[in-house]
Amino acid sequence: AEVKKIAVIAGDGIGPEVVAEAEKVLNKTEELFGYKFETEHGLFGGIAIDEKGTPLPEETLQLCRNADAVLLGAVGGPKWDNNPKELRPETGLLGIRKELGLFSNIRPAVIFDCLMEASTIKPEVLKGTDLIVVRELTGGIYFGEKFRRDSANGQEAVDTCVYNVSEVERIVRQGFEIAQKRRKKLASVDKANVLETSRLWRETVNRIAPEYPDVELEHVLVDNCAMQLLRRPSSFDVIVTENMFGDILSDEAAMLTGSIGMLSSASLGEGSFGLYEPVHGSAPDIAGQGLANPIATILSVALMFRLTFGYEDAADSIERAVKQVLDAGHRTADIAADRTKALSTVQMGEKILQAM
Amino acid sequence: AEVKKIAVIAGDGIGPEVVAEAEKVLNKTEELFGYKFETEHGLFGGIAIDEKGTPLPEETLQLCRNADAVLLGAVGGPKWDNNPKELRPETGLLGIRKELGLFSNIRPAVIFDCLMEASTIKPEVLKGTDLIVVRELTGGIYFGEKFRRDSANGQEAVDTCVYNVSEVERIVRQGFEIAQKRRKKLASVDKANVLETSRLWRETVNRIAPEYPDVELEHVLVDNCAMQLLRRPSSFDVIVTENMFGDILSDEAAMLTGSIGMLSSASLGEGSFGLYEPVHGSAPDIAGQGLANPIATILSVALMFRLTFGYEDAADSIERAVKQVLDAGHRTADIAADRTKALSTVQMGEKILQAM
Ligand SMILES: CC(C)[C@H](C(=O)O)[C@@H](O)C(=O)O
Ligand SMILES: CC(C)[C@H](C(=O)O)[C@@H](O)C(=O)O
Helix, strand or coil, X not given: CCEEEEEEEEECCCHHHHHHHXXXXXXXXXXXXXXXEEEEECCCCHHHHHHHCCCCCHHHHHHHXXXXXXXXXXCCCHHHCCCCHHHCHHHHHHHHHHHCCCCEEEEEEECCHHHHHHCCECHHHHCCCEEEEEEECCCHHHCCCEEEEEECCEEEEEEEEEEEHHHHHHHHHHHHHHHXXXXXXXXXXXXXXXXXXXXXXXXXXXXXXXXXCCCEEEEEEHHHHHHHHHHCHHHCCEEEECHHHHHHHHHHHHHHHCCHHHCEEEEECCCCCEEEEECCCCCHHHCXXXXXXXXXXXXXXXXXXXXXXXXXXXXXXXXXXXXHHHHCCCCEHHHCCCHHHCXXXXXXXXXXXXXX | CCEEEEEEEEECCCHHHHHHHHHHHHHHHHHHHCCEEEEEECCXXXXXXXXXXXXXXXXXXXXXXXXXXXXXXXXCCHHHCXXXXXXXXXXXXXXXXXXXXXXXXXXXXXXXXXXXXXXXXXXXXXXXXXXXXXXXXXXXXXCCCEEEEEECCEEEEEEEEEEEHHHHHHHHHHHHHHHHCCCCEEEEEECCCCCHHHHHXXXXXXXXXXXXXXXXXXXXXXXXXXXXXXXXXHHCCEEEEXXXXXXXXXXXXXXXXXXXXXXXXXXXXXXXXXEEEECCXXXXXHCCCCCCCCHHHHHHHHHHHHHHHCCHHHHHHHHHHHHHHHHCCCCEHHHCCCHHHXXXXXXXXXXXHHHC
C-alpha cells in the first residue's frame, strides 16, 4: 500500500498520553489491514512556546504541509493563559487553521448508549441523537480586522465579522453533501434578523439549495438553535453555521451528549487533507497521571481513515472495537461509575487494540 | 399615591391576549394596595407595520418616553418575516432599545418546582437553579456598522462589533450590583482568547472587580459557558455578557428551566425607567384562541413593580399568587400534563387575580 504521511502533534497536558494510544492504533492498523503510515512528530501549542518561543513553529507548519493528515492531541493550559497574544496556544490553533486552509470543522455529537446516563439531559429526550455540526473555521469575526481606538467614551475595541459569497458557499455545500450521505436534513443557523453577514449567508443557502433537492432545509436563528438543541436534540441531522456560532453550538451539542471525552473532530480544507483531534481539551489537572481517556483521540484516527484516506474497513474496526470495549463495561475514570475500577489511559488503549 | 404612567404595547400574535390579563393585575393592584396607574396603548411591531407603515411609529416612541415604564406583549410573525429590513418587527425592537437607551436586559431563569418535569434536563441537575442573565442590549455587533461590498470572491458582507469602556463598565457594574443582592457570584462571559472587544471587556471587569470585594468573580469563555449551563446550571448566580452572547445564552438558560412560558424579563436604562416583557414570543400558531399562558406577562408586571416602582408588597403578592395557583394544579395548555383540563388565558388570569 501507498505510505501515508501523518503529522503527529501531541501538544500539551494530556495530549501526549492520548496521542500515544492513538499511535498504537495506527500500528495495529498496519498489522491488521496492510496499510502503511509514516508518522513524524511536531511541536505545537504551549510546549512549542516553551521550546521554540512561538506556538506554531515554521517546522511544524512545514511538517503538516508535507503530510496527508494531521493528528492533534490538545493544546493549552494555565501556564500560558496570561501570555501576550502571540505567545498563546490558541494563537497557534487559529494560525494552523488559517495556514492550512482548514475552512470546515466537522463535529459529530453522538450518544454512546452505555454512557447515556452521563448526560444531564433526560434519556428519553437524548435517545437517537446523532448530529453533526459543520462549522466554518477560517472566516467571520475570528479573522476579521481587530483593533483599539480612542473614543469620547474611553478606549474602544473593534472586531470585524466578514464573509464573502465563496466562503459561505463552500462550507454550505459541505453541509448539504454531508446531509445527503445521512438523514438528508440540514439546519442552517444564522442571525439573519440582525446581521448582514447572516443575510448574505441565508441568501447563499437559498440560492444553492435547489441543487440539493433531496435535502430538507430549515433556517434556524442562532438563539433558537441554542434552545432547540436542548428541546429536541434527536431531530437534528446536520447543522451548518459560521465560525462564532459554530464554536458555541458545537460545544453545547457536545456537552448534551454527556460523552465529551469520547467525541472526535475533523478540520478539513480543499481536497482530502484534514486535521483530526479530540473535542476535549488538554485537561492540565489530570495530565501525566495516566488517567486520561484516549477514546476520543482513537476515534479521531477512525475519522481520519474515513474522511482523508477512505479506509472504511479500518475505521469500522476501530469504532467496533471501542463499542465492544465499552459494552464490556471497561471505563476510564472520567466515565466510570466506580472510579476504583477505572482503567488507566494505557490499559484502555490496550483493550481497544485487543478488540480490533 | 403618585400616578404611574405605563405605556402598554400589546403587539402581535398572543401579545394582546396575555397583556389583557396583565392589565387586570394592574387594576387589582390599585384596588388592593392603593397604587395608581395610568395606562396608554401604543402600536408596535407587525400591527404597526400594517396600520402605520413602520414597526416603531413616532407616537409609540413618544408614548414610551412619557411613561414611567413600558409593558410589552410580543412582536413578530410569519406575515412580516419576508419584509425588507425597515418593515420588520425586529427592527422595531432594536429601534426601541436604542431610542430608549435600554442598555441592560435582565433575564431571570428560575425553576418552578411544579414544572420541573417539563424540562429536558434531569431534575437532580436542575434542582436549585436560580440564575439571572444580564445582557448588554444596545452595543456590540447588533449596532455596529453593517454593509456589503464587492470582493474578488463575490459580494462580501461586513458586521462590526464595537464596545467602548463606558458601555462595558455600566453593564458590568449592573452585573456586580445584582450579584451583591443575591448569592454574590458573578460569571463574566466573553471570548477573550479571540476577540478584541472581549479583551477590552475582561480588562474592564478586572479593573472594577476590586470595588466589589464581596462578589466572587469568574471569567468564562462563551463556548464553555454554553456547556457549563448544561452541566451545572445551579452553580450560576449572575451571568453578565455582551449583546450577541447574551442573546444565545439567555435563550439556552431559559430553555433549560423548562418553563419558558413563565419567564419574564426587564430591559433597563439609566434611572428607574424600564421595559418589561415575557421571554416567550408571539406564538402566531395559537394566537386568538385563548390558549396562551399569561403568567410570564403577569410576572413581568411583578418585575416592573420591583425594579421600576419599588412596590415590593405588590410584587410579592403577584408572585405568591402565581405560585399558589400553580401549586393548586392549575395549568394552561402549554404546561398541562392533561390538555383537556387546561385553563384558558382568561381563566388563568382570573385564578391569579383571585389568589392575590
Ligand atoms: C481555543 C479557541 C480559539 C478555539 C475556538 O474558539 O475556535 C476552541 O474553542 C475551539 O473550538 O477549537
Ligand atoms: C428578535 C431579535 C432581534 C431579538 C434579539 O436578538 O435581540 C430577540 O432574539 C431577543 O432576544 O429579544
